[in-house]
Amino acid sequence: MEEAALVSALADRLAALPRVRLAHLPTPLEPLDRLRAHLGAAPRLWVKRDDCTGLGLGGNKVRKLEFLLAEALAQGADTVVTGGVVQSNHIRQTAAAAAKLGLECHLAVMTGRVPRVDPDYNDTGNILLDRLFGAHCVTVDWRADRNAVIGSLMASLKARGRNPYMVPYGGSSATGAMGFVLAAAELLEQAQSLGVRITHIVHASGSAGTQAGLTVGLAALAPEVELIGLDIDAEPDRVRRDVTRVAHEAASMLGMPDMLRDRPITVLSGYAGEGYGLPTNGMLEAVKLGARLEGLVLDPVYAGKGFAGFIDLVRQGRFAADDNVVFWHTGGAPALFAYRSLFASFVVARLDLTQPG
Ligand SMILES: Cc1ncc(COP(=O)(O)O)c(C=O)c1O
The missing domain is CATH 3.40.50.1100 (Rossmann fold)
Structure with a gap:
């Protein structure tokens, strides 16, 4: 199918699916300029704030x-x-x-x-x-x-x-992934209105629906954008298999089963540490940098490990100077409170109120 025809067919098929409005959309797309300066990074860094979808404290x-x-x-x-x-x-x-x-x-x-x-x-x-x-x-x-x-x-x-x-x-099924097919279109529209050419998207991937939906949306609308899922389950092969399966099911549901032919599925390992829900030093640093440089709240299980991977890829020099790299913040902040002992050492100074000022 020719590109314009593909885009309009996709829009028609998505619009025909039953949908109940629950999320605050579009979620903001914000620059991460203080993080960029801290890392001495050449590419521009962005965050897509799906922690701000609203309902019940939000998330992907x-x-x-x-x-x-x-x-x-x-x-x-x-x-x-x-x-x-x-x-x-x-x-x-x-x-x-x-x-x-x-x-x-x-x-x-x-x-x-x-x-x-x-x-x-x-x-x-x-x-x-x-x-x-x-x-x-x-x-x-x-x-x-x-x-x-x-x-x-x-x-x-x-x-x-x-x-x-x-x-x-x-x-994470083909039906659920439709939310992220639409999300890809939402991001591209925002980038276009800002005059920004998105080159990469990085996010934490687990049960696969987020990455599967973005894979389908990007294949149709912006195949040049590289999507990088980061395994946070310590099961990268399982995640890659599930993303591939759900993405193909979603493409078929949209009547475009061939859309994903030759489309690579990238799931990187190395950021899960010992396993699901267990802390890593990279996550602790990322949670701290996100909070102190950008006022972001990241959780220890998903977005914190995802952000650690994002920071690591920037440090590795994976992106070019004229790239625009988006970290997709998938939410998860409530879990932070269930891990409070991990963050107790983050207190940098205590006020001693017993001493005269
Ligand atoms: C905060 C957060 N980020 C990322 C993910 C991973 O998304 P997905 O399961 O669609 O791969 C989840 C899933 O539970 C999550 O809760």
Whole structure:
């Protein structure tokens, strides 16, 4: 298909999909000039603020939920079911969206994935918000058959006469990825209005829907932009496989199954450290630099490790002087509070109020 025809076909097909508005869009695109100066970087650095999608303290999942929950409503669902770890941003945003749409929300909350946690990890941050949004939580051991637990939750809800809709893990299916196909178009439009030519996008990749949607959107609208997903799960091959699969499913859903032929999928490893949810020195430095140079709030599990990778790639000289490199901030700030002991040493000075001034 010729480029202009492809763009208009994509716009028509996206517009035809059911969508329920939940997010504050467009999210801001902001320069990272103080970070750039600190790093002595030649390329211009930007941040796409998907931590500001609004609903339930925001994050990248709200974009996916606009399409997933529209599908749920179209199917007459009155209840949503999903699963995730205790500090999952996905289940928090799903619980908030369900509250806003008046849907009952049931969460399979998976414990034991992160081996070393703060004493209040199980009660603060995202899980506190899940409860606040009125979600019904059942606890499941991460090592147990999690899918079976979700399956029996669905069955018991149906037996009670409910009509439940299952939101996939991380909101990562072709339907959820549509939110990020649109997000690619949103970013390109913003860049165009600023007169900026985006050359690279870097972000934390996990359950794959974010990268899959951006892959499809960029393939159609700006194939020259390099998309770099950073593995934060310590499972780069699994992430690459999932991004490839979901991106192809999303392209097929849009009636463009051949669009991704020859399109490389880049998932870099090296930023997850010992494993999911475990701290790295790079993450700690990145969280600190983001906060102190740009007023950004990054979390230790996703965006903090993503930002560490972004900073490392800049330091490695991966980008040219005339490049414009975007860090896609996928949110996650509530999890910061569940890791408070990690950040206790960030206090640089204490006021001693017992001494006369
Ligand atoms: C804050 C944050 N960033 C990034 C991701 C990864 O996005 P995806 O699961 O679409 O790969 C997640 C997923 O849970 C997240 O919560």
